[in-house]
Amino acid sequence: MISNYFRSALRNFNRNKGYSLINILGLSLGITATIFILLYINDELGYDKHFRLYDRLYRVEGDFMINNKHDRFAVSSMAIGPALKIEMPEIEMYCRFNGNDNLIIRYQEKEFIEKQSYFADSTAPVMFTLDFVEGTPENALTEPFTIIMSKSQAKKYFGDEEAYGKTIITGNGRSYKVTGVFEDLPANTHMKFDILLSMETLATLFGAERFRSLEPGAFWNVNSYTYILLSENAGINQVLEKFPALYDKYMKEIGDQINASFTMLATRIDKVHHTSKLSADLPVGNKAYIYVFGIVAIFILLLAAINYMNLATARASARAREVGLRKVVGANRTQLAWQFMSESLILAVASFIISLGIMQLLLPLFNEISGKQLSFSFYENPDVFAGMLGIALFTGLLSGAYPALFLSSFQPAKVLKGKLHTGNKGSWLRKGLVTFQLLISVSMITGTLVIYKQLNYMKDADVGFDKENVMVVEVQDTAFRKRTDVFRKELLQNPGILNASMSFGVPGGRHGIQVMRVEKEEKMQEYAMNLIPCDYDFIDLLKLELVKGRNFSREMGSDKLEAVIINETVAKALGWNDDALGKKIHHNFELDGTGGRMMKVIGVVKDFHFTSLHNKIEPIVLFIPEFPMNLLTIRLKPEAGSATIDYIREKWQEYGANRPFDYYFLDKDYEDKYLAESNLGKVFTIFAALSIFIALLGLIGLASFSAMQRTKEIGIRKVLGASVQNIVGMFYKESVILVFIALLIASPLSWYFLDQWLGNFAYHINLGWITFIISGFIALIITILSVSFHSLKAASANPVNAIKYE
Known part of the structure; x- marks a missing residue:
């Protein structure tokens, strides 16, 4: 029985090589993309589950309530x-x-x-x-x-x-x-x-x-x-x-x-990567991306399955006589349905085998783009292999279900007399499936545009400081830390170096949080704020903007112990607003309110993003500490090259720093904060392009068949005086209507899901209608290009030959 189905599938492939190749290519690419997504999701869901006690292992976290x-x-x-x-x-x-x-x-x-x-x-x-x-x-x-x-x-x-x-x-x-x-x-x-x-x-x-x-x-x-x-x-x-x-x-x-309290929180270790949104956390992921890629996988599989259904039902008349003859010699509808279903399953299995080869070939490239370290082996990942095979078989069943029922329903008496008419029902079904393909394509294009717009926004957004050409070096040697002031002056002798500063934190890095006492409503109250111990040059080096007051000054002896500079968020949160200058902040106080340092606000800097745009700007205070600091920040001239870096390295060794010279640039480190989004954008773009290509294959196949089916109509229209432009316009008009319907349906759905994704960022772009219009326009261009060749060919043909052909 199986061999008979296989021979039937092979005969059908030989009779319709062009359409069969389109189906195999579409299914292979669809299954390949889905396999990659399955590996990605399996890796994400497997976070920390390699620890054998993970189901009993929890991280202790804390919720502090202070005032x-x-x-x-x-x-x-x-x-x-x-x-x-x-x-x-x-x-x-x-x-x-x-x-x-x-x-x-x-x-x-x-x-x-x-x-x-x-x-x-x-x-x-x-x-x-x-x-x-x-x-x-x-x-x-x-x-x-x-x-x-x-x-x-x-x-x-x-x-x-x-x-x-x-x-x-x-x-x-x-x-x-x-x-x-x-x-x-x-x-x-x-x-x-x-x-x-x-x-x-x-x-x-x-x-x-x-x-x-x-x-x-x-x-x-x-x-x-x-x-x-x-x-x-x-x-x-x-x-x-x-x-x-x-x-x-x-x-x-x-x-x-x-005036504080503490509530214990706890997260099971395998949930930390996808659920944590806590301060001072390690790099974590985003569970939304799993859902996003899962939806993308479903979309791509549907596109491949729709291609098959469309082409199979479109070519119904080509197989109608076969169905009629089989029914005449005794075949029932169930047997015919199984025959057509088996053909789609065999096609899906063949596509699956091809997709495994494509996957192994492209896996290193996918890892490089996605930032993952995925691997696949049948022996090491039998469950993943079973899932892949299941996806392929499901795709085959999905692709072949409707064509099998549709083709097996033909009445032998009618088809053998040449009276088969699929009518408007078949036409509307194909148009509906094409519209669904366009809907998916529009959604994928819109998602890609929004992701890249958000990435560009994060890269180009005004973060409140100048992060370009800023080198950061960690000073671990405690003896060397005490000599950094002299070292800094030595560095400034080089014309390629504009400024240098010491601090205990830089934007994008770790920083301390401490409870301080602040002057509020004529008394001192406790308030938790982020600390940036720094020297006199920190604000100038990062080019922070002072909106009130002044900067630290070496000329003011009291600044070293008594001065503090705050950001606008502190002034607003404490209700100081325009009266922040001169307000008191008590740092490192004892429980009885004594000791520590009583400082006064001498300046307010414009809010700047100390962390990434994922997080809201928090209260920040800057002050000059009594202890040596560990981060050396150096601003280079834009034209400074490797010679300047070599100079810093030589001075580093000359001053006897007890560690290798290791550095990074602030702008690159800041970009790394958005690495997950950047990888998402690259992967999403690839899958979007792939889904469009699969849809394009289906559109080309349907355009070819549509032009062939309407050969007589086109010939008659030309005899009656229709021009090539009129006939091509007829095809284009149908395409424009389908794209417009797809855009109307896809836009609100895409808007909802993209708005949810943008909610992961404290600062993000606004979704505008222009993005959806651009997506629809791109889909329209792709659709027109896909039908142009066959519509132009059919419109340019000799009408006499067309009528004779019919």
């Missing part, structure tokens, strides 16, 4: 984990990660800067089920000055030698013993680390009593990522319900004094 202002953080205090373990039997263990960015590691002659390293508790290897290839996870980080690293990092330092037991030196001169090597973490991990250093090291360096303190003050300093592992029969709601009692015991005393 009725909410601040939600992904980080928590160092004390919260130990306290939870003590107070709640539902918690099996906890682990804290304390960031250690740009760690310098030396081994013999090798020296590298590690950007994904943390201090971590000894429980980290067990909780995160790291697969050790050297050492044992249970005791790898129990001792101070121990370190574990990924397999690729170990190979980088030690080659093929065993890493276990070897000693490495960090940039500050401390020695660490390698006590473990683990398999590299997959790319779809939200907490990415290559190197973990023992948290016990910090206890040794800063004092065990201070480090392990559970005093009330220890709970209000948030600086670590904390994870808890629940017991097997425990639920996170039990922990959250018990937390108020823990708050009352450990935190309430200080909370009442500073």
Whole structure:
């Protein structure tokens, strides 16, 4: 039976090679695109599920309420984990990660800067089920000055030698013993680390009593990522319900004094990447993109299936006599339906095999464009392969269902007498399917235009400072930090360097948040604000705009201890508005309101985007600290080249900086904040182009068949005096109507979904009708081009031959 169906499909392919090739090409491209999307979605949904205890592993987060202002953080205090373990039997263990960015590691002659390293508790290897290839996870980080690293990092330092037991030196001169090597973490991990250093090291360096303190003050300093592992029969709601009692015991005393409260939040580790919208978080994804690509996959499959249905039903008359003869010799409708369905399934399987080859060929390019590290193997991903095959078979069933029912319904007496008329019903069905194809194409074009408009808006938006030609260098060496003022003056001797400044934060980077006391309604009240400790030149270097007051001045001796500059958001939030100058801000105060620094506002800068445009501008204060800072920011002349950078490097080494010269440019770092959107734009554009191409294939096939079906009509029209322009215009008129209908339906649907996507950004473009008009115009041009060749050919033919043909 199957062989008979296969032979029938092969005969049909040979009879209609042109249309069959269009179908195979369309289905192959549609299935290929869907396979890529399936791999993408599978990777996104697999975030952190490689950790075998992920269903019991939660990240502790916090909701701070200070003077009725909410601040939600992904980080928590160092004390919260130990306290939870003590107070709640539902918690099996906890682990804290304390960031250690740009760690310098030396081994013999090798020296590298590690950007994904943390201090971590000894429980980290067990909780995160790291697969050790050297050492044992249970005791790898129990001792101070121990370190574990990924397999690729170990190979980088030690080659093929065993890493276990070897000693490495960090940039500050401390020695660490390698006590473990683990398999590299997959790319779809939200907490990415290559190197973990023992948290016990910090206890040794800063004092065990201070480090392990559970005093009330220890709970209000948030600086670590904390994870808890629940017991097997425990639920996170039990922990959250018990937390108020823990708050009352450990935190309430200080909370009442500073008019604040704290609510514990928790997110299961496999949900963090797609649900977190917290401050001080690691880079996270957007679950909306999964839905977007899922919809795109459905669209592309529908386009390919519609092509098949359209061409199959359009060529109904070509197979009508075959159906009639088969029915005469005894075939029933069910057998005929299965025959036509099997043909579409065989075609889909053939397309699937071709699509696997295309997918393997294009996978490296897709990874480069999407920023993913996707791979596929039948043996490693049998579930994905099964899903791919299922998609192909579903596409075949979807494509062949209606043609099978339609073709098998022909009456043998009529078709053998040549009286088959599909009538307006078939014509309207084909027009409806073409309209649906155009609807999808218009939606995809609109989505692509909006994504790129938003990307360009983010890249070109006025962020409130000048990010061009600004180099940032981290100064880790504490001895060198004390000499940066002299180093800065040395740099300014180079004509390619315009300015240099030291700070404890730059736009796009990490920054501190602290509760300060502010003058409000004739008394001091607590208020949480972002801190940027900086020197006198920071504002000038970034070209921040002062809207009130003045900048820091070396001529004003009191500025070093008493001056503070705020942004407009602070002035508005506190109700200072035009009276901000001279207002008091108390920094680093004691619980009784004494100590710290009482500063006065000397200036207000125009609001600027310290983070990306994903986030609203928050209250920011700038002041000159009493301690050395760690970020050197250098503004270069636009024409400055590699010689200027070489000069900075030489001076860096000359002044004895105890680390390699490593830098980045602020504008490039800022662009990286939109990498996910940029990748989305590239991938979406490819799929949009592919969907348009598949629709184009169907339109070309239908135009060819339509011109052939109307050969007699065209001949008669020409005999009666119709010109080529009249006949071509007739085809164009039909196309314009279909595009207009598609645009009317697609516009409100696209508007809704794109408006939801733009809601992910605190600052975004406005959706205007011009975008939808442009999309419709592009779809119209594509449609006209696709029907032009066959309509012109038919209109230019000799009418006598056309009538004879009929």
